[in-house]
Amino acid sequence: MYGLISRIDVHPGQRxxxxxxxxxxxxxxxxxxxxxVAKDSxxxxxxxxxxxxxxxxxxxxxxxxxxxxAAIAKGRPMIAGFSERTVTEPLGGHGLASEPAS
Amino acid sequence: MYGLISRIDVHPGQRxxxxxxxxxxxxxxxxxxxxxVAKDSxxxxxxxxxxxxxxxxxxxxxxxxxxxxAAIAKGRPMIAGFSERTVTEPLGGHGLASEPAS
Numbered sequence: 001m002y003g004l005i006s007r008i009d010v011h012p013g014q015r016x017x018x019x020x021x022x023x024x025x026x027x028x029x030x031x032x033x034x035x036x037v038a039k040d041s042x043x044x045x046x047x048x049x050x051x052x053x054x055x056x057x058x059x060x061x062x063x064x065x066x067x068x069x070a071a072i073a074k075g076r077p078m079i080a081g082f083s084e085r086t087v088t089e090p091l092g093g094h095g096l097a098s099e100p101a102s
Numbered sequence: 103m104y105g106l107i108s109r110i111d112v113h114p115g116q117r118x119x120x121x122x123x124x125x126x127x128x129x130x131x132x133x134x135x136x137x138x139v140a141k142d143s144x145x146x147x148x149x150x151x152x153x154x155x156x157x158x159x160x161x162x163x164x165x166x167x168x169x170x171x172a173a174i175a176k177g178r179p180m181i182a183g184f185s186e187r188t189v190t191e192p193l194g195g196h197g198l199a200s201e202p203a204s
Binding site: 001003005007019023026029032033034035036037038039040041042048050052086087088089090091092093094095096097 | 103105107109121125128131134135136137138139140141142143144150152154188189190191192193194195196197198199
């Protein structure tokens with residue numbers, strides 16, 4: 001499995017809009033086992049995305065899907081930067097979807 | 103929903119053992135929607151745990167469950183510290199279990 005833990009810093013006031021875009025773009029992602037979008041409870045301009053994929057290749061392939069390309073294009077102006085981005089190797093756990101997002 | 107993103111620093115060579123303990127302790131956690139244990143790909147002594155609970159109260163209640171108490175007691179000597187711990191408010195996504203871990 002392949003994992004990513006990212007903190008996205010958004011321009012002030014745009015966090016909810018970016019979260020909506022990310023959540024809308026989640027349909028039909030082959031190999032996506034977890035994709036959770038969360039607000040940072042202490043920082044009003046930070047959003048966390050935690051992802052688990054069956055492989056790094058599935059994650060990379062997803063980036064060229066039309067729905068993901070559209071989400072990136074729509075969301076990019078709201079993003080100030082990625083202040084943290086950690087690549088992980090998930091070992092297991094609870095809440096790993098057995099079916100692709102649909 | 104209530105979320106936690108934690109980086110656990112382990113004493114050298116003990117990461118796999120701690121991961122096993124954490125994964126074993128996952129059974130029967132009411133309100134637990136996601137609990138993923140992952141190795142940091144760049145740091146051999148770091149483990150990430152990403153959690154989503156239906157409420158902060160469910161998370162707090164879990165800490166007094168016998169299985170969790172046992173996992174804490176067993177794992178504590180392997181832990182050097184928590185270098186990151188972020189509380190989040192998950193908004194949604196893919197891979198949120200609708201059933202408790204069992």
